[in-house]
Ligand SMILES: Nc1nc2c(ncn2[C@@H]2O[C@H](COP(=O)(O)OP(=O)(O)OP(=O)(O)O)[C@@H](O)[C@H]2O)c(=O)[nH]1
């Protein structure tokens with residue numbers, strides 16, 4: 001009793017080979033949500049494989065990938081990524097993927113105000129039904145298409161600030177801010193409570 005090493009692990013805590021809580025290496029379920037065509041699958045492909053697919057196909061249901069990153073404090077974060085399908089016909093499946101998620105990446109396309117509206121719908125849905133301390137990121141993708149921009153950075157930033165999310169603009173095409181997006185999420189994830197360092 002009272003010994004941290006013998007305390008039962010919380011749901012989501014990573015365990016080492018002996019079943020003790022691993023304070024340095026955490027893992028989290030991450031879900032991507034957003035309208036069809038905003039670039040969710042391309043963001044994941046860029047992050048996990050360093051590639052871009054200009055002919056990316058619509059996702060059917062959802063797809064799963066994982067990727068581990070190292071942070072500056074020498075901890076590691078393993079992301080178990082659910083890339084959901086944005087087409088309306090799959091919307092009812094979304095709770096299967098965001099339930100229990102420690103992080104959510106909500107994506108819109110900076111050239112499409114409709115997709116920014118849809119992102120706000122997902123934010124409200126997660127606020128109502130997501131995990132209590134979920135880390136939420138609002139992502140304006142396709143920043144390389146700045147000549148066609150229709151959603152201002154300032155409006156998106158203000159929306160994110162007022163909803164306690166962090167905001168970043170990315171390009172899966174050029175790789176701009178893709179790694180930064182996941183690093184920032186990794187830094188914001190709650191660490192297992194610890195009595196030792
Ligand atoms: N210019 C540009 N095009 C992008 C970018 N990211 C994705 N695309 C293109 O946008 C289209 C849709 O990308 P996807 O990643 O398949 O979109 P999605 O959000 O996964 O769509 P669903 O699976 O239907 O939900 C593809 O033609 C991509 O090549 C980007 O950063 N810049």
Ligand SMILES: [Mg+2]
Nearest residue numbers: 040041058059
């Ligand atoms: Mg997709």
